[in-house]
Amino acid sequence: MSDEKPLSPEAERAIAKVRWLMLLGSVTTFVAIGAVLMVIGYRVFRAGGSAPPATPADVTLPAGAKVMSTAIGDGRIAVTVDLNGKTQVLLFDLATLKPAGTIKAP
Numbered sequence: 500m501s502d503e504k505p506l507s508p509e510a511e512r513a514i515a516k517v518r519w520l521m522l523l524g525s526v527t528t529f530v531a532i533g534a535v536l537m538v539i540g541y542r543v544f545r546a547g548g549s550a551p552p553a554t555p556a557d558v559t560l561p562a563g564a565k566v567m568s569t570a571i572g573d574g575r576i577a578v579t580v581d582l583n584g585k586t587q588v589l590l591f592d593l594a595t596l597k598p599a600g601t602i603k604a605p
């Protein structure tokens with residue numbers, strides 16, 4: 500048999516409290532991991548069909564236009580071009596790539 504002395508009541512309470520805190524931390528960790536896995540699974544299975552299939556399309560720019568930058572936002576594509584030393588912003592519809600407008604610099 501072992502020669503261990505029984506623990507004092509204060510030590511037993513401290514050990515019980517540590518066990519309780521370890522259990523609480525473990526449960527919280529498993530719940531958090533489960534939530535992350537559920538979100539990942541939801542995103543994977545709900546992603547099918549969310550984007551339209553890519554179709555080749557041509558966008559016509561003015562002759563001699565040099566593309567300086569592009570940006571996408573609010574359902575439009577903005578293409579900034581340098582045309583004979585003047586800056587223009589050409590707007591195209593994101594879904595159809597049809598011209599939606601032009602902004603000319605003064």
